Amino acid sequence: MESYQGDYVISLDGxxxxxxxxxxxxxxxVKNEGKDNESYYHQSFCAVLxxxxxxxxxxxxxxxxxxxxxxxxxxxxxxxxxRLIPRLRTEHPKxxxxxxxxxxxxxxxxxELCSEQQMKYIIVAKNNDHKHLFRQFExxxxxxxQELIETxxxxxxxxxxxxGIELNASNPGLLVNVLEVVxxxxxxxxxxxxxxxxxxxSEANASKIADMGRSRWKIEKRDL
Numbered sequence: 001m002e003s004y005q006g007d008y009v010i011s012l013d014g015x016x017x018x019x020x021x022x023x024x025x026x027x028x029x030v031k032n033e034g035k036d037n038e039s040y041y042h043q044s045f046c047a048v049l050x051x052x053x054x055x056x057x058x059x060x061x062x063x064x065x066x067x068x069x070x071x072x073x074x075x076x077x078x079x080x081x082x083r084l085i086p087r088l089r090t091e092h093p094k095x096x097x098x099x100x101x102x103x104x105x106x107x108x109x110x111x112e113l114c115s116e117q118q119m120k121y122i123i124v125a126k127n128n129d130h131k132h133l134f135r136q137f138e139x140x141x142x143x144x145x146q147e148l149i150e151t152x153x154x155x156x157x158x159x160x161x162x163x164g165i166e167l168n169a170s171n172p173g174l175l176v177n178v179l180e181v182v183x184x185x186x187x188x189x190x191x192x193x194x195x196x197x198x199x200x201x202s203e204a205n206a207s208k209i210a211d212m213g214r215s216r217w218k219i220e221k222r223d224l
Contacts, residue, residue, distance in 0.1 A: 001051045001058070003215075004199075004208045007098040007120055010088065011050045011057075011216045012105075014065060014077040018042040027066040029074040042066050045080035047088055050100075052211035061088055081105055082113060089117040098122060098199075100216040103129060106196055108171050115198070122197045122213040125178065133196070136165045137178050145180070148203045154186040159210065161201040177201045181210045 003009045024030075024040035031039045047061035063084040065075045081101070088097065098120035101110070106123040114121040127134050137145060145160040160180040167174045176196040183191045195213045199205065 001049055001054070001056075003051055003098065003212055004205065005096075007096045009050050009052075009098050009100055009212050009215055010060065011048045011100050012045065012081060012084070013048075013102065013216070014043050014045050014080070016041065017044050027068065029065070029067055043077075045077055045084055047084060050215045052208075052215045061091065063087070077104060078107070078110070081110060085110075085113050085117055085119070089119070096120075098212060100213055102216070106130065106167075108167065108174060111167065111174065111176065111196070111198075120198055122195050122199070122209060124213070124216075125194050125196045127194075130168065130196075132169045133165055133167055133176075133178065134194075137162055137180075145178075146201075146203065148206055150207060156184045157207070157210075158182040158184075159206040161206055163201055167196065179206060179209055179213070 001008060019039060019041040021037070021039045028040035028042060031041065043065035045063045045065055046059060049058040049060050061084060063080040065077065065080045067075060085099070099114060099122075101121070101123045103124040103126045106125045106129065110123070111121065125133065143162070145162040148159040150157045150159070158181070161178060163177040164175045165178055166172050167176050177198065177200060179195050179197060179201055181193045183193075193210065193214065195209075197209060197213075199209050201209065
């Protein structure tokens with residue numbers, strides 16, 4: 001299950017465990033509280049070992065997303081991630097991990113937490129969430145993104161990447177590396193993927209890092 005440079009890719013995401021409009025407990029989170037369509041649910045934030053090109057996935061940890069004693073607000077995936085990531089390092093102190101996460105987690109606190117726990121990360125980044133980041137990415141006044149084009153039959157992949165970019169204007173000292181992949185296939189809509197990562201990006205590894213980032217979808221039951 002080893003991936004690039006011997007690292008192990010850990011995909012983290014939330015999933016539903018229980019939902020009801022009638023049955024509830026003290027730990028239930030509540031949707032539409034106080035309204036006629038009030039409902040109750042539990043979720044779990046799961047860690048799953050994945051590998052590009054391998055269909056097998058191995059769950060290695062989870063964190064309950066529930067209300068605990070004294071909580072008045074619903075718990076959330078972001079809080080669960082802050083609890084689970086340090087626990088993964090405690091439970092697997094020698095495992096070289098790369099965490100892959102969706103765009104909800106491309107935030108300062110998660111990126112700093114990965115660094116504190118000596119983990120690599122590949123996290124989805126969306127333009128609307130990171131306008132400052134992508135202005136720098138496209139800014140050619142210093143340097144343009146490096147570009148690599150690969151063609152496999154009817155599929156063309158264009159990799160664009162740049163290292164050492166500020167994640168946001170409020171944290172100028174927090175630098176990340178940005179990878180964009182544009183996939184064009186004959187008679188199919190164009191697909192575009194973007195990530196931030198702490199892997200130094202180059203022509204030699206851009207496609208490998210992209211494959212690791214896309215392996216997150218293995219726990220979504222999508223064949224990418």
